[in-house]
Amino acid sequence: MLDKIKDFASTFFVTGDPLIYGADVSIALTMIAILFVLTYYKKWGWLWKEWLTTVDHKKIGIMYLISSLLMLFRGGVDALLMRAQLALPNVEFLNAEHYNAVFTTHGTIMILFMAMPMMFALFNMVVPLQLGARDVAYPFLNALSFWLFFMGAMLFNLSFVIGGSPDAGWLSYPPLSEMSSSPGVGQNFYIWGIQISGIGSLATGINFMVTILKMRAPGMKMMKMPLFSWSVLSSCVMIIFAFPILTVTLALLFLDRFLGAHFFTLDGGGNPMMYVNLIWMWGHPEVYIVVIPAFGIFSEIVSVFSKKKVFGYKSMVFSMMLISVLSFFTWVHHFFTMGAGADVNAFFAISTMAIGIPTGVKVFNWLFTMFRGRIQMKQPMLWTLAFIPCFVVGGATGVMLAVAPADYQYHNSYFLIAHFHQVLIGGVVFGYLAGIYYWWPKLFGFKLDERLGKWAFWLWNIGFYLCFMPQYALGFMGMTRRVYTYGWDMGWAPYNIVSTVGAFMMGIGFIFQVWQISYSIKKGDRDLTGDTWGGRTLEWSIPSPPPVYNFAVVPEVKEQDAWWDMKEKGLDKIRPDHYEPIHMPKNSSIPFIMSVFWFVAGFGFVFGWMWMAVPGMIGVFGCLIARSFSYDTDYYIPAEEVRETELALRGNV
Amino acid sequence: MAQTAAAGHADHGHDHHEDHEGLKVLGFWIFLVTDCILFGTLFATYMVLRTHYDGGPTGAELFEMPGVIAETFILLTSSFTSGLATLAMHQGKVKSLINWLIVTAVLGAAFIGLEVNEFINLAHEGATISRSAFLSAFFTLVGTHGLHVSIGLGWMVGLMFQLKRRGITAVTKRKVTTVSLYWHFLDVIWIFLLTVVYLMGVM
Ligand code: HEM
Ligand SMILES: [Cu+2]
Numbered sequence: 001m002l003d004k005i006k007d008f009a010s011t012f013f014v015t016g017d018p019l020i021y022g023a024d025v026s027i028a029l030t031m032i033a034i035l036f037v038l039t040y041y042k043k044w045g046w047l048w049k050e051w052l053t054t055v056d057h058k059k060i061g062i063m064y065l066i067s068s069l070l071m072l073f074r075g076g077v078d079a080l081l082m083r084a085q086l087a088l089p090n091v092e093f094l095n096a097e098h099y100n101a102v103f104t105t106h107g108t109i110m111i112l113f114m115a116m117p118m119m120f121a122l123f124n125m126v127v128p129l130q131l132g133a134r135d136v137a138y139p140f141l142n143a144l145s146f147w148l149f150f151m152g153a154m155l156f157n158l159s160f161v162i163g164g165s166p167d168a169g170w171l172s173y174p175p176l177s178e179m180s181s182s183p184g185v186g187q188n189f190y191i192w193g194i195q196i197s198g199i200g201s202l203a204t205g206i207n208f209m210v211t212i213l214k215m216r217a218p219g220m221k222m223m224k225m226p227l228f229s230w231s232v233l234s235s236c237v238m239i240i241f242a243f244p245i246l247t248v249t250l251a252l253l254f255l256d257r258f259l260g261a262h263f264f265t266l267d268g269g270g271n272p273m274m275y276v277n278l279i280w281m282w283g284h285p286e287v288y289i290v291v292i293p294a295f296g297i298f299s300e301i302v303s304v305f306s307k308k309k310v311f312g313y314k315s316m317v318f319s320m321m322l323i324s325v326l327s328f329f330t331w332v333h334h335f336f337t338m339g340a341g342a343d344v345n346a347f348f349a350i351s352t353m354a355i356g357i358p359t360g361v362k363v364f365n366w367l368f369t370m371f372r373g374r375i376q377m378k379q380p381m382l383w384t385l386a387f388i389p390c391f392v393v394g395g396a397t398g399v400m401l402a403v404a405p406a407d408y409q410y411h412n413s414y415f416l417i418a419h420f421h422q423v424l425i426g427g428v429v430f431g432y433l434a435g436i437y438y439w440w441p442k443l444f445g446f447k448l449d450e451r452l453g454k455w456a457f458w459l460w461n462i463g464f465y466l467c468f469m470p471q472y473a474l475g476f477m478g479m480t481r482r483v484y485t486y487g488w489d490m491g492w493a494p495y496n497i498v499s500t501v502g503a504f505m506m507g508i509g510f511i512f513q514v515w516q517i518s519y520s521i522k523k524g525d526r527d528l529t530g531d532t533w534g535g536r537t538l539e540w541s542i543p544s545p546p547p548v549y550n551f552a553v554v555p556e557v558k559e560q561d562a563w564w565d566m567k568e569k570g571l572d573k574i575r576p577d578h579y580e581p582i583h584m585p586k587n588s589s590i591p592f593i594m595s596v597f598w599f600v601a602g603f604g605f606v607f608g609w610m611w612m613a614v615p616g617m618i619g620v621f622g623c624l625i626a627r628s629f630s631y632d633t634d635y636y637i638p639a640e641e642v643r644e645t646e647l648a649l650r651g652n653v
Numbered sequence: 654m655a656q657t658a659a660a661g662h663a664d665h666g667h668d669h670h671e672d673h674e675g676l677k678v679l680g681f682w683i684f685l686v687t688d689c690i691l692f693g694t695l696f697a698t699y700m701v702l703r704t705h706y707d708g709g710p711t712g713a714e715l716f717e718m719p720g721v722i723a724e725t726f727i728l729l730t731s732s733f734t735s736g737l738a739t740l741a742m743h744q745g746k747v748k749s750l751i752n753w754l755i756v757t758a759v760l761g762a763a764f765i766g767l768e769v770n771e772f773i774n775l776a777h778e779g780a781t782i783s784r785s786a787f788l789s790a791f792f793t794l795v796g797t798h799g800l801h802v803s804i805g806l807g808w809m810v811g812l813m814f815q816l817k818r819r820g821i822t823a824v825t826k827r828k829v830t831t832v833s834l835y836w837h838f839l840d841v842i843w844i845f846l847l848t849v850v851y852l853m854g855v856m
Contacts, residue, residue, distance in 0.1 A: 137676050206683045214676055240683060244690040252698065255793060260783035262707070263698065263793075269705030269786030274698065621807070628811055631824065 014164050017098070019081075024161055053587040055139035056548055058443060060146050061124030065436070067150055068118035072510070074157065075114050078106035080507055083467075087500040089488045099484035100167035101186070105160070107170025112194055113153040115290045115424070116201060118432045120149070122293060123208055123232055125443050126435075129539035129546065130226045132217025132555045132562070137210040139585040140633070141203050147595035148200030155602050156193025159186055163606065166190035169482070171279050172253065174264035174272045179257050185606050191254045192602035196595075198246055205239030208232055217538065219557035223317070226537045226561075227310060230317050231296025234324040235289050241328065242285040249278040258608065273338065280331035288327040291423065292320055294431025295362055298384050301438055302366045304533050305381040306373025309561060312365040319358030326355050336407045345404040352402035356395060363388060378533065379453045383434035386461050390426025394419060397472065412482075415475025418468045425464060433513075441532040445545045446524035452516035459509030466502025470495035536561035541572065543649040549582045549637060552646045575650070579643045581636040588633070594623035674827035681831045685838050688801075692842055695794045696849060703854075705786035712787070712854025715780055717771070721851045724767050725843065728802075731760035732840040735833045742829050747820050750829070751813050757836065758809045761802055768799050791850065798846055801839055808832055 014020050038044055051059060081102050085094045094102060128136055136142050159165045166186040168177040177187050212233045216225065253275065255261040262268030264275040295316075303310040310316065332340055332348035366388065375381065397419040401407055410416060441447045474495050479486065486492055531540040538555055539546075541563045553576045559565035566572045601616025603609075703712070738753035772792070775781075782792040812828055819825055 138680060202687060206680055206687070209683060210676060210680050214679065240687055241690060244687045245694050248691055248694040248698075252793065255782070255789065261789035261793070262705075262783065262786040263702070263789050265786075267707075268783070268789075269702065269707035270789075271701060271705070271786065274701055278694065278698075625811055628808075628828075629815065631819070 012162060014161055019098075020161060027161065048589075049587070052592050053143075053589045055143045055585050055587055055591075057124045057128055057136050057139065057142060058546065060142055061121050061126075062443065063146055064117045064121035064124060064149075067153065068114050068116075068121055071109050071114040071117070071153060075106050075109040076507060076510060078102050078109070080503055082106065083500040083503040085484060086486075087497050089486050089490070089493050091485060094484065096484045097167065100169075100482070101165035103482060104167050104169055104172075104190075105156075105165050108156065108166075108190065108194070109153075110424070111170065111286070111290070112197065113149075113156065115428050115432075116197075117149055117153075118436075119235070119290055119293050120145075120201075120204055122297070122432065122435050122439070123204070125439055126539060127208060127211060127229055127232055128215065129442070129542070129550060130229050130537050131212065131215055132220065132538045132551060132557065133211065133215040134550050134554075134582065135215075135585065136207055137215060138207050140588055140591065140627070141207055143588065144591035144594065145200035145204045145207065147591045148203075148598060149197040151595040151599040151602070152193045152195070152197025152200070155196065155599055155606070156189055158603075159189035159193075163189065171283060173279075174253065174256070174270075174275050175266050177253060178265055179260075180265070187257065188254070188606040191250050191257075192605055195247065195250050195254075196598050196602050198243055198250070201239060202243040202247070205236045205243065209236040209240065212236070217551075217555050217557050217562075220562070223314070224557060224560045224562070227299035227313070227316055228293070228296035228537075231293045231299070231320055234320040235292045237321075238285045238289045238292075238324045238327060242282045242289065245278060246282040246286075249275065249282065252278075254605075258605070276335055276338070277331070280334045281328070284331040284334065285324075285327045287420075287424070288323060291427045291431070292323065294387075294427055294435070295320065297431050297435040297438070298366055298387065299362075300537065301380045301384045301434055302369045303561075304438075304535055305376045305378060305384075306370050307376075307534070308369055308373040309536075310365070311368035311371075312361070313560065315361055316365055319361045322358045323355055326351060326358075330355065333402055333404075333407075336404045337411045342404075349402050349404040353399055356399055359395060363392065378437075379448065379450060379457070380434045380438035380533075382454075382457050383430050383437065386457070387426055387430045387434070390422060390430065390464070394422030394426055398423065410475050412480055413475035414471045414479045414481060417481050418471035418475065421468050421471075425468075430460075438533070439539070441527040442530075442539055442544050442546070446520060446526050447532060448520045449516050449524055452512055452519060456509045456512035456516060459505050459512060463502045463505025463507075463509060466505065467499050468502070470499045470502075474499075531563075536564040538562050541566065547645050547649060549584060549642065552576065552579055552582075552642050575646075579639040579646070581639050582642055583634060583636055585634050586632070588627075588630075590623050590627050590630075594620055597623060674823050677827055678830055678834075681834060685834065688838070692794075692797070692845075695790075695797060696845065699790040699794045699850065702786040702790040707785035707787075709785040709788065710778070710780050712791075712850070713856075715775060715778070716851050716854050717774075718851070718855060720767055720771055721847065724764055725847055727760050727764045727767070728840055728843050731757045731764070732837055734760065735836045739829060739833050742821060742826060745821060747816060750821070751816055754809055754813055754816075754829075758806055758813075761806045761809075761836075765799060765803055765806070768795070772796075795846060795850065798839065798842055801842075805832065805835055805839060808835075 013024075038047060051063065054060065081094060082099065085091055085099060124136075124142070128134070163185040166172065166177075166182070166189060168182055168187060168190075172187065172190055175181055177190075212225070212229055252261070252263040256263050256265055256270070262270040264270050264272045266272065299310050299316055329351040330348055332344060333352045336345050336348070366384075397415070401410065401416065401419060437448060437453065474492055477490070477492060477495075479490070479492050527544045530543045532544070533540070538551075538557075541555065542551060555562065555566075563572070597616050597619030599616075601613050601620060604611070604613025604616055734753050735757045738750050738757060741749040741753055780788055782789050809832055812825070812832060815828070816825055
């Protein structure tokens with residue numbers, strides 16, 4: 001009996017690596033610490049009532065933000081491990097297998113569990129406020145989306161200490177990801193972690209699309225809507241069209257592995273190339289899904305910090321919509337070298353380059369907005385300025401990659417790695433950081449310290465160029481991606497060491513940001529006006545942090561920058577003399593519980609344990625039924641309470 | 654003053670419910686778009702793999718058209734009866750609404766029964782999901798449709814209880830509307846299945 005248990009434990013838990021024992025210990029310690037703190041300060045009830053069951057979009061946004069920062073840390077540690085391994089030739093710090101697992105989890109986590117939730121954090125924190133709405137269209141579904149993402153991410157992360165990490169790359173190409181090459185459970189963790197959180201993402205796409213189409217304040221025509229909300233809409237359109245493809249692709253891969261089907265296997269008539277097509281039909285739009293909201297953020301920030309209306313509003317809107325359509329016609333550029341033929345390659349080369357045009361339009365619009373503006377170098381603006389050159393260079397190397405014949409030279413080389421990190425870090429990460437700095441005071445009621453922020457900014461930026469510029473050169477020198485070590489004779493060592501130094505500088509930059517946040521919680525400037533930066537859009541018209549119901553009285557919109565317009569006309573000082581009761585959704589425990597059941601089911605599927613998967617799925621359906629039968633889902637905040645809250649928040653002005 | 658506020662409140666609440674239900678129907682339409690893409694992807698996969706028999710049985714050898722025709726008739730009829738249910742709902746007749754839903758659900762269950770039967774027969778002949786890429790694609794595409802129908806069934810049954818208890822309200826109305834949208838949608842998908850899988854398969 002004891003032997004059996006030992007046997008089981010040695011396959012169940014990942015053993016034999018000091019790094020992993022370290023992780024085991026730190027996970028256990030963190031868990032104990034959390035449990036202790038919650039119990040000691042009697043915070044369980046608070047946690048449950050205020051957070052785990054909340055349907056308030058602002059709190060959901062904050063939970064997304066915290067989880068995505070944790071995932072940035074995890075993905076960042078993976079990145080530093082890889083860069084440490086590659087710093088010098090013949091290093092044996094990570095072995096080949098471990099290196100495979102690390103680049104796989106790094107890529108997957110960064111895109112699906114860092115960039116996506118950080119984007120959803122911003123959606124949730126900002127969109128309803130910008131629209132002058134009291135909530136999103138489906139608050140319950142919104143909470144469910146968050147918890148599905150969270151449980152999916154946890155399931156994926158668990159693979160590190162239980163069962164073993166996936167190691168077939170972030171897109172899991174077959175036959176590497178098939179049973180024949182990856183017989184362990186790591187690949188199943190990949191499938192179920194992404195599948196569960198992917199359902200949540202799809203629901204968020206629907207939710208925000210309807211929110212934007214239907215919940216705008218009276219008078220806010222589509223063409224008067226803030227550009228960030230437009231960018232969210234275009235991102236949601238892409239989510240709605242792309243994510244179902246991902247769902248199917250992962251499901252088919254699972255059927256191959258679990259039921260012995262032959263979609264992508266080398267035997268039985270399967271076709272691995274079909275997987276590659278399917279995954280990139282999702283994968284390419286996915287990179288635009290995460291970058292378009294960053295464009296929206298820049299548009300807001302550039303205009304606020306230049307004290308000018310954004311230049312070329314209509315062309316901004318049009319170019320975003322065009323990008324979201326074009327993004328579905330470029331996927332083959334990821335495998336120009338796989339023998340599709342010259343005509344097919346030519347089509348996709350041209351369609352890829354075509355995206356450069358609307359993107360260029362946007363860059364020029366931002367520059368024109370700044371031109372002759374009164375530019376204020378606050379943190380959000382700094383990151384925006386850093387973004388522009390970075391994205392221009394990244395875009396240019398992207399066009400180089402899109403030249404199909406030339407791609408035979410740098411396909412899967414470090415040139416590619418440098419290119420996509422340049423757009424993902426320079427575009428997505430810098431963009432979201434700018435957005436977080438910009439909207440932080442709105443959500444939390446205080447500003448993040450400028451001095452520490454500048455340190456973080458320069459560390460990130462210098463580190464970035466040190467890290468990725470040498471990699472373009474390495475690509476031309478023949479260094480391919482996913483190699484775990486190399487010899488002195490290659491001559492790659494000097495470039496690699498510089499690159500590693502740069503990576504660690506970015507790591508230090510991140511530490512400065514953590515410090516910045518914890519410092520500012522105590523000492524940051526409190527924002528009493530609600531309008532820290534002299535904003536132009538409606539979110540700045542309400543107190544910071546906003547009350548649950550956001551707007552005591554739903555605003556009437558007349559112009560494009562509605563709040564700016566009100567300020568100019570002096571309407572901002574007027575306080576309503578009369579309030580109405582406000583209709584709000586009630587908290588619910590179902591999203592959380594249902595997601596826990598998903599987690600249980602997912603874990604069961606990973607190990608092929610039907611005794612666990614089946615009850616998990618029954619739980620999921622049980623929750624659906626429970627929701628369908630509950631009718632008591634909303635309540636009214638009495639007018640008197642609204643009045644008191646407003647008085648307390650705004651003083652007697 | 655107190656009175657006007659209270660009256661305003663009641664009105665307001667009513668409005669809100671109506672809007673909310675309308676909003677949910679819109680969301681459901683968008684959900685159907687995503688479901689269309691899901692099926693589209695499965696259809697594309699099937700089209701690529703439909704001749705990859707790997708030495709195994711072909712569609713022409715396996716498909717039994719009489720069963721499939723029966724399934725088609727049953728499903729089309731159920732779509733019709735779900736339409737009658739909505740009609741009854743608009744006339745405010747709860748009883749006949751529930752009865753038509755029952756008829757629809759029974760037809761749906763008959764459809765599922767036939768499909769399961771077909772799958773079992775195929776498996777007995779050695780035509781399983783792991784036999785060839787063609788069969789993997791076949792079972793997945795047809796099975797996904799079947800799973801959708803089964804979920805629709807469960808949903809309809811749940812709805813009958815709610816209708817019994819609450820009658821026709823803004824909320825139950827919206828639920829009936831969405832479930833019948835869903836049902837018609839599955840019917841349309843089936844027509845494609847019939848054409849692409851079965852008719853093209855035996856031809
Ligand atoms: C913060 C600094 C970062 C560093 C130092 C870094 C470093 C690396 C390294 C060394 C690799 C492996 C290259 C190879 O051997 O093939 C890699 C791969 C990758 N990274 Fe990063 N990365 C960073 C941030 C990010 C971010 C922010 C994202 C996405 C939002 C990202 C997405 C990816 C992806 C998708 C891969 C490919 C994984 C694969 O080959 O399957 N990285 N990164
Ligand atoms: Cu692409």
